[in-house]
Amino acid sequence: MDRRTFIRSSVASSVALGLSPYLAQSRNILVKPKSIGVIGLDTSHSVAFSKIINEAPEGSPLAEYRITHAFPKGSEDITSSVSRIPGYIQDVQALGVEISDSIESLLSQVDFVMLETNDGRPHLAQAMKVFEAGKTVFIDKPVAASLSDAVKIYQAAAQHHVPVFSASSLRFSPSTQAVASGEKIGKIMGADTFSPAKLEPTHPDFYWYGIHGIESLFTLMGKGCTTVRRTGNAGVDVVVGEWADGRIGTFRGIRDGHQTYGGTAYGTTGVAPAGMYEGYEHLVHEIIRFFGTGKPPVSPEETLEIYAFMTAADISKTKGGKPVKIADVLKKAGA
Numbered sequence: 001m002d003r004r005t006f007i008r009s010s011v012a013s014s015v016a017l018g019l020s021p022y023l024a025q026s027r028n029i030l031v032k033p034k035s036i037g038v039i040g041l042d043t044s045h046s047v048a049f050s051k052i053i054n055e056a057p058e059g060s061p062l063a064e065y066r067i068t069h070a071f072p073k074g075s076e077d078i079t080s081s082v083s084r085i086p087g088y089i090q091d092v093q094a095l096g097v098e099i100s101d102s103i104e105s106l107l108s109q110v111d112f113v114m115l116e117t118n119d120g121r122p123h124l125a126q127a128m129k130v131f132e133a134g135k136t137v138f139i140d141k142p143v144a145a146s147l148s149d150a151v152k153i154y155q156a157a158a159q160h161h162v163p164v165f166s167a168s169s170l171r172f173s174p175s176t177q178a179v180a181s182g183e184k185i186g187k188i189m190g191a192d193t194f195s196p197a198k199l200e201p202t203h204p205d206f207y208w209y210g211i212h213g214i215e216s217l218f219t220l221m222g223k224g225c226t227t228v229r230r231t232g233n234a235g236v237d238v239v240v241g242e243w244a245d246g247r248i249g250t251f252r253g254i255r256d257g258h259q260t261y262g263g264t265a266y267g268t269t270g271v272a273p274a275g276m277y278e279g280y281e282h283l284v285h286e287i288i289r290f291f292g293t294g295k296p297p298v299s300p301e302e303t304l305e306i307y308a309f310m311t312a313a314d315i316s317k318t319k320g321g322k323p324v325k326i327a328d329v330l331k332k333a334g335a
Contacts (some may be wrong), residue, residue, distance in 0.1 A: 022303075031143075033066040034291070037110035039103055039126055040314060041088040042074030043080035045140055045280070052284045054095045062288055064256030067092070068323040069109050071100045075119030078202060084239040096178055102130050112291045113137040120145035120203060127153050131160040131306070134314055136294060138167065138287045139166040142207040145236075147311045147333040154300040159201075160247060165296030168215035170195070170275060171262060172282035179274045180220050185267025190248050191220040193263030193275040197253025199239060205237070205317075210253040212286060216275035220265050221249045227323040228312035237312045242323075 036053065038046050049067070056062035058144025070092050075081035089099060100106035103126060107113070113135045115126055120142040130137045137157075144150040157164040161249040170176065176183050199205055206214060218225075225241040232238055233279045235256030241249045254260075263275030286297050305326065310331070 007285075008066050015050050017139075033064055034112065035068040036065055036112045036220060036291070037100070037106040038067055038070040038097070039106065039113060039115045039130075040074035041070055041072040041085050041092065042078075043116055043118040045083070045139070046114075046116045046256065047088050047091045048068065048280050049116070049287075050095045050097055052281055053288070054097070061292075065112075067085050067095070067097055067114075067292065068101045069106045069174075071103050071106045073223060074117040074122075076122075078200065079318040081118040092180070093141060107133040107135060110135070114287065115139045120149070120207060122147045126152055127164075130157060130166075131156050131162045134160065134162060135290055136163045139164060141166060141168050141211050142145070142203065143307060145203045145207060147304075147329065147335075150304060150307045151330075151333050151335045154304060158300075163290070163296060164300075165298050167283065167286070167298050168212045169280050169283040170212050170216045170277055171219045172286050172299070173216075173276055173278040174282065175276055175278065176216055176219055176274045179265045179272050180266075182267070184271035185272045187268045188220050188222075188247075188265055190266045190267060191217055191263060191274065192252070193217040194218070194248045194252040194254060195261045196259040197255055198273075204310060204314050206253060206313060207307070210251070211306070211310065212238070212273060212277075213253065214239075214251050214310060215265070216261070216263055217249050217251050218302060218309075220230045220274055220304050221247065223299075223305045224243075225249070225309055225326055226303060227253050227282070227320055227325055228309055228316055229323045230313040230316040231321045232317070237313075237317075239316075241309060243290055254292065304330065308333070321334055 051065050053062050072085050072089055113130050115137055123144045193213045193216045196212035200208035224244045226244050227242045230239045237253040239251045261277040265272050265274045306328045308326045312329045315324045
């Protein structure tokens, strides 16, 4: 049997056995993709990301990776999350993902991790296991359910020398990136963004969903926000941030009426729309690039400032809209 016949026979046998070898046809050799484990099947992101990666076309950078294992446990008591798990288990199994009975078991069989648990409260404990195993990890929003836990996560990652990053998919929407880069309207002088801001009693108000529009705001404005003020009612919130260089950025969190994503950026040479949702694929490509390089596309400092912004907005609400300093909030959280 010649070499080519042997390879074809091996691939056919592997497929028949339900295994997952991948043929790099241009070189006629068997190549096993780098494996990714997913922690948490209580969010639609787990299924969407698995589908994007595991069904990536040949030649795509994504095809060099595959989600191979998932640990289902996410939230223990958020009904909207817990109720999804049985269905999402079936969905990822249909994509060739094996279900692990523990995080430890998953970590022993994968190269990289996506921490997808929808509930931010167990993230610190889950992330610590990942750090101790030395696995590069993407942590989906929210990083945690408190600023102090978010700070601890990044501190632990640094102590264990494990690359980590977190972001909303809206950060990497191409239209927003084009505006943020300065190529469309020059330097950003200010921005207003909006998104749905559904509330979850176990999390600070914007951690659960308003994070999307706030991440868009920071994508445009960058870090450097110094003070935050918030006003609103049951159906809407408006948060005003002032940056150290005097620029103003606002976020509108929508609960009543039509809910969508968007915003406006004001530049030195023009005004442009930004902040739209343009799919998960762009975030997934950034995650895979991050797994390959170990270099996070969003700095820990910026991510923690985003969570401090949201925490400061909650404090401002309790103070009747008075301004709250970001530095004070970060210091109290141990940053």
